[in-house]
Amino acid sequence: MAYFVAFHWAWLAGAFGIGLAMGWIAVVHRAPGVSGWLTWLLAAVAAALVATAVACWVPGRAGYWLELLLILFVPYLVGCAIGSWLRALVVMRSMRQRSAG
Amino acid sequence: MRGLFRWSGKWWPGVIPLIVLWGFAAWTSTVPLENDLASRSSAALKGAVLDKTSIAVDGRDVSLRADAFSETGRRDAVAAVDAVAGVRLVNDQTRLVPEAKPFVWSAERDVVRVTLGGNAPLPALKGRLVEATRAAMPGVEVSDQMGLARGAPARFEDAALLLIGQIGKLKDGKFTLSDGDVTLSGMARELGGRESIAAALAKLPDGFKVASNEVKAPPYIFQAYKDPVAVTVTLSGNVPDENIHAVVVGSSSRKFFNEKVVDNLKNSVGAPANFVNAVVPALGALSRLSTGTLVVSDRDIKISGDALYDAAAAQIRTGLAKDVPQGWQVKAEITVKPAAAPVDPTVCQQLFSDLLGKAKIRFETGRADLDRDSTGLLDRLVEIAFRCPTANVDIIGHTDAEGDSAANQVLSQKRAQAVADYLVRAGLPADRFAPIGYGSTQPLASNDTADGRAQNRRIEFVVR
Structure with missing residues (x-):
């Protein structure tokens, strides 16, 4: 893992940036959310992929690419969470100022 | 927290650029990553004793192919690659170098x-x-x-x-x-x-x-060439050591009384056994030839040349093979020199005196046995005797004054007889020669000095 971070830090930073932007937008976005059963399905697929990667079932370059995808998801999700949290803070403060004014 | 869960339902559109990013990352980083892992795996194997090492990286999986020289070495090599940071799996294709029997x-x-x-x-x-x-x-x-x-x-x-x-x-x-x-x-x-x-x-x-x-080893060569024109005997090739060198040269000087001995011999190890016991008789045979060549190659003796008379040729052909040690081969190619023109008895006397002035017939100390070193001289006396078939010759023996005079007389008589016998064996008629012993009664020089005594011990040929 340390090797991955050292070798791919720029790509990981990029994924974090995308996540941060997506999280910022998601708070005020009017698009439809993912339905409940689909969430569970995606979670199951994600778990299966993680298990596959950990068990090294996919050989060679394909295996590396799977690991790369999963590892990029980590900073993406962290970025989304931080982005959404920051945007929520900003939105709440502006709403409070508007109601006070 | 509840808000985070609600917002997360709307994070999916970001996956599309993320997938694009992943595509770029996979596109650009795969080969550098593989090269990096390959170089660091090679570095990890630097100290390992392996042959035919080849490292192939596919993604993060390393295929290691190598010949190891021990089971421990093989396992250590695989472990070393496995410990390289970033390597996911090691595909172990190592094997032990085959064992050679016999080595x-x-x-x-x-x-x-x-x-x-x-x-x-x-x-x-x-x-x-x-x-x-x-x-x-x-x-x-x-x-x-x-x-x-x-x-x-x-x-x-x-x-x-x-x-x-x-x-x-x-x-x-x-x-x-x-x-x-x-x-x-x-x-x-x-x-x-x-x-x-x-x-x-x-x-x-x-x-x-x-x-x-x-x-x-290359053949051990000894050569001697008797040149009647230059009046030399040239010794060349090898002798085993300094002692045998001296023996060979000394023996040559005595046998070739008339010729100058040119010593081109070199001391070298590797001589066949009994070298000196074979070479000295062979030199004796060469001394009996008017012109000739002796080549000793390992244990093969080849002698060729012209003997002075028929009996000498026959004696050399059969005698040398008996004289050399067992295991030595003799090849004698002896012809006979054409007989010289007959001369008057007075010329014969002159020839005898000249020849005996150059060298003396030698005997073994205190005995009447002819010394082998004198054979060449005796053959020349025979040759002269053949040239004057009508002359009768007194063969006179003298001794020095050491010891009992009666015994000296007997010894001188026996020695003269031994010389006469040699001439008869050479094919000359016995009645032409009269052996006489004078003992010490007719000294040439003083018997007080060793040199004088040596001069007094002699055989004389007197044509009647």
């Missing part, structure tokens, strides 16, 4: 190069053997055709280096190590090379022995 190594010398063949136990040792060969044979091409195998005997390196140190003594040939057996064949560069190699092999490490030593 054979060879060094072969020919005209232009030394070829190292067979097997070496380790790559580093293989390199050391090649380097040692280059150092031992500067300027000679060294061809490395050694493979690698396990199963070398203990102290293999010492034995192989010892043999490499000896390969320069061969003109051509091959040294082979097969487990603990050393086999040698070929031709030594110089006389004594065979002995020198055999002596060096005495230092082979424990566990090694010489199974067969077929190294041959």
Whole structure:
């Protein structure tokens, strides 16, 4: 893992940036959310992929690419969470100022 | 937290650029990553003793193909690659170097190069053997055709280096190590090379022995050429040591009383056994020839030339083979010199006196047996006697004054008789010769000095 971070830090930073932007937008976005059963399905697929990667079932370059995808998801999700949290803070403060004014 | 869960349902559109990013990342980073892992895996194997190492990286999986020289070495190599940061799996395609039974190594010398063949136990040792060969044979091409195998005997390196140190003594040939057996064949560069190699092999490490030593030496040559025009005898070739050198030259000077002995002999080891016992009689035979060549090659004696009369030719042909030690071969190609023109008895007397003035007939001390060194002189006396068939000759023996005078008279008589017998055996009629013994009654010089006594001991030929 340390090797991955050292070798791919720029790509990981990029994924974090995308996540941060997506999280910022998601708070005020009017698009439809993912339905409940689909969430569970995606979670199951994600778990299966993680298990596959950990068990090294996919050989060679394909295996590396799977690991790369999963590892990029980590900073993406962290970025989304931080982005959404920051945007929520900003939105709440502006709403409070508007109601006070 | 609840808000985070609600917002997360709307994070999915970001996956699309993320997938694009992943595509770029996979596109650009795969080959550099593989190269990085390959170079660091190679670095991790730097100290490992392996042969034919090849590393192939596919993603983060490393395929390691190599020949190891021990099971521990093989496992350590795999573990070293596995410990490289970033490597996910090691695809172990290593194997042990095959074991050679028997373990054979060879060094072969020919005209232009030394070829190292067979097997070496380790790559580093293989390199050391090649380097040692280059150092031992500067300027000679060294061809490395050694493979690698396990199963070398203990102290293999010492034995192989010892043999490499000896390969320069061969003109051509091959040294082979097969487990603990050393086999040698070929031709030594110089006389004594065979002995020198055999002596060096005495230092082979424990566990090694010489199974067969077929190294041959160049023939051991001794030559003598009697030149009647230059009046010289030229000795050339080899003699074993300084003592035998002196014996051969001394014996030649006595046998070739009339010729100058030119000594071009060289002392070299490697002579066949009984060398001096074969060469001295052969020189005696040569001294009986008017012109001739003697070639001794190992144990083959070849003598050719012209004898002075028929009986001498026959005596040389049959006699020399009996005189040389057992195991020596004699090839005599003796012809007879055409007889010289007959002369008057007075000329004969002059010829006898001239010849006996140059050399004396020698006998063994205190006895009437002719010294073999005098055979050449006696043959010349015979030749003169043949030239005056009508002359009768008194053969007169004299002694010095040492000892009892009656005994001296008997000894001088017997010695004169021995000379007469020699002439008769040569084919001359016995009635032409009258052996007479004067003992010490007619001295030429004072008997008080050794030199004078030597002058007084003599045989005279007097034509009646």
